[in-house]
Amino acid sequence: xxxxxxxxxxxxxxxxxxxxxxxxxxAGYRVGFTHFSSAAPRLxxxxxxxxxxxxxxxxxxxxxxxxxxPLLAVVNCAAVSSLAICERDPAAARAVNVPHKLLDSLKxxxxxxxxxxxxxxxxxxxxxxxxxxxxxxxxxxxxxxxYGRTKLEAERVIxxxxxxxxxxxxxxxxxxxxxxxxxxxxxxxxxxxxxxxxKPTTFFEDEYRCAVWVNDIKDIVRTLVSGTQEPLQHRxxxxxxPARLSRDVEAEREPGGAEEPVHVDRPRHRPRDHAGDLESAxxxxxxxxxxxxWLIDIPSDLATHWYALPRPEGKRCLVVAAVGRTDLMCWxxxxxxxxxxxxxxxxxxxxxxxxxxxxxxGPRHRYPFAPLTAYACDSGGLHAALHGSVPFVRDGxxxxxxxxxxxxxxxxxxxxxxxxxxxxYHLDTDxxxxxxxxxxxxxxxxPCGAIGTGDEPPHxxxxxxxxxxxxxxxxxxxxxxxxxxxxxxxxQLGPDGCPLSAHxxxxxxxxxRRGKADSLSKxxxxxxxxxxxxTTLELLLAHHTGGTHLSLEQSQGGCEEVHFVxxxxxxxxxxx
Numbered sequence: 001x002x003x004x005x006x007x008x009x010x011x012x013x014x015x016x017x018x019x020x021x022x023x024x025x026x027a028g029y030r031v032g033f034t035h036f037s038s039a040a041p042r043l044x045x046x047x048x049x050x051x052x053x054x055x056x057x058x059x060x061x062x063x064x065x066x067x068x069x070p071l072l073a074v075v076n077c078a079a080v081s082s083l084a085i086c087e088r089d090p091a092a093a094r095a096v097n098v099p100h101k102l103l104d105s106l107k108x109x110x111x112x113x114x115x116x117x118x119x120x121x122x123x124x125x126x127x128x129x130x131x132x133x134x135x136x137x138x139x140x141x142x143x144x145x146x147y148g149r150t151k152l153e154a155e156r157v158i159x160x161x162x163x164x165x166x167x168x169x170x171x172x173x174x175x176x177x178x179x180x181x182x183x184x185x186x187x188x189x190x191x192x193x194x195x196x197x198x199k200p201t202t203f204f205e206d207e208y209r210c211a212v213w214v215n216d217i218k219d220i221v222r223t224l225v226s227g228t229q230e231p232l233q234h235r236x237x238x239x240x241x242p243a244r245l246s247r248d249v250e251a252e253r254e255p256g257g258a259e260e261p262v263h264v265d266r267p268r269h270r271p272r273d274h275a276g277d278l279e280s281a282x283x284x285x286x287x288x289x290x291x292x293x294w295l296i297d298i299p300s301d302l303a304t305h306w307y308a309l310p311r312p313e314g315k316r317c318l319v320v321a322a323v324g325r326t327d328l329m330c331w332x333x334x335x336x337x338x339x340x341x342x343x344x345x346x347x348x349x350x351x352x353x354x355x356x357x358x359x360x361x362g363p364r365h366r367y368p369f370a371p372l373t374a375y376a377c378d379s380g381g382l383h384a385a386l387h388g389s390v391p392f393v394r395d396g397x398x399x400x401x402x403x404x405x406x407x408x409x410x411x412x413x414x415x416x417x418x419x420x421x422x423x424x425y426h427l428d429t430d431x432x433x434x435x436x437x438x439x440x441x442x443x444x445x446x447p448c449g450a451i452g453t454g455d456e457p458p459h460x461x462x463x464x465x466x467x468x469x470x471x472x473x474x475x476x477x478x479x480x481x482x483x484x485x486x487x488x489x490x491x492q493l494g495p496d497g498c499p500l501s502a503h504x505x506x507x508x509x510x511x512x513r514r515g516k517a518d519s520l521s522k523x524x525x526x527x528x529x530x531x532x533x534x535t536t537l538e539l540l541l542a543h544h545t546g547g548t549h550l551s552l553e554q555s556q557g558g559c560e561e562v563h564f565v566x567x568x569x570x571x572x573x574x575x576x
Contacts, residue, residue, distance in 0.1 A: 024225065036052060055102055093146060121155065155236070217239065310422075344406065377399065386421065419529070455519050
């Protein structure tokens with residue numbers, strides 16, 4: 001067993017627990033799980049070790065921890081989750097849901113083994129009062145039922161006793177049948193049975209949730225246990241799906257579902273609205289990769305201190321392979337964030353060759369890995385990166401500073417360039433692949449009606465008129481992403497060439513799953529690229545190395561003066 005690569009999943013015989021055991025074991029971890037109220041299922045092909053543990057009394061915990069040895073993480077899924085059972089016997093529910101015995105045993109185990117595992121606590125959106133929509137992690141928690149009260153108490157106990165934790169406040173979970181049947185049906189299976197039996201069924205039409213797909217939870221937990229660069233102490237995240245739905249609408253979305261919603265009064269222990277605000281969780285995972293800035297100015301040391309890498313067309317992914325990450329952030333437990341790009345590229349080519357990651361596809365090797373070639377940013381190297389033969393469709397080039405560390409989020413030491421000669425999508429397109437008549441940017445809503453970029457801190461480009469903000473309602477609350485076109489007034493640039501504000505026209509809501517708004521450098525790059533698309537990186541570098549400092553803005557002419565006129569359409573943003 002590799003040191004500290006063991007994961008314990010409490011409540012592994014439950015619905016979510018079974019999926020987590022299977023998924024984490026498939027990722028290459030050694031997995032142990034607990035069960036008590038139901039028999040131990042045979043999971044992960046029998047490779048996962050099962051332990052009978054009573055979390056209310058702690059019986060069996062010491063034996064379980066001793067058998068597993070040092071732990072990397074503990075995922076606590078065990079709970080008495082039935083609202084009715086919790087109301088009938090709150091003391092028994094509290095004994096399981098507030099993990100005092102688990103924390104006592106972990107403390108003793110950590111002292112003996114020298115390893116303090118990350119504790120991932122599955123909490124619930126039931127900790128909120130349910131009196132409004134889109135709860136955020138910073139809102140006050142006022143649960144109205146015994147289940148929610150025990151979950152909130154568990155969060156507070158963990159916060160006080162075990163700093164190395166992450167709390168996931170989950171909405172209602174849906175998904176396929178579990179590997180082994182569980183006694184309590186999920187909502188989706190309840191609907192399926194009702195449809196099969198053709199029985200009239202009533203659903204609450206005034207109870208709202210953001211139902212979350214079980215596979216999404218698997219991805220989140222696997223990412224957490226594989227390690228992240230951001231500190232995970234005292235982190236709380238809402239965890240739900242993208243849509244706020246009432247129970248009757250959820251049923252109607254199921255094929256063959258109820259044609260007419262039937263109103264029934266909610267019991268007092270069922271809160272009305274638990275739709276969570278998921279921006280924090282989305283932004284957290286959006287920040288797990290280094291994001292290049294778009295190239296606006298040529299760095300003075302481009303030809304000597306930078307690499308150029310041809311950029312493949314497609315979606316960029318965070319891949320977890322076995323117990324490490326393959327974006328070269330971590331290799332077999334050795335973190336490479338604080339290593340230069342020059343070293344990371346060397347390590348990547350060397351280690352992928354050693355482990356055979358580039359071999360042909362096989363039953364256990366579905367996706368071969370092909371490291372990109374890094375070229376020096378002289379005239380020959382840039383030409384090869386921009387126009388040389390590659391085994392994929394090129395979508396621009398990425399520029400990396402040789403001494404740059406791997407920074408989460410936007411980094412000025414990683415730059416992106418696209419032009420018509422090296423990318424089919426140097427100008428942003430719509431869903432049909434067509435370049436719209438006007439530039440469209442995805443921006444985020446900020447307090448007081450401001451509209452800004454996804455930078456940290458955001459760069460404010462405009463402000464919604466009061467009438468527009470009122471018309472948009474919840475769609476304009478802080479953190480929401482909206483789509484705007486750059487109208488006839490364009491961008492107003494300051495003396496340093498940086499955009500100060502923009503003439504924006506509201507186009508509609510953006511896909512909230514993307515996590516972040518466009519950066520200021522992207523908005524600026526796209527704006528300039530539309531005005532003189534013939535500019536190429538090689539032309540800019542030729543001017544630069546010839547002794548003339550040339551920025552993207554200078555090469556593409558001056559900026560028109562921006563005029564802001566209050567239009568009849570209230571969806572046009574005011575100037576700053």
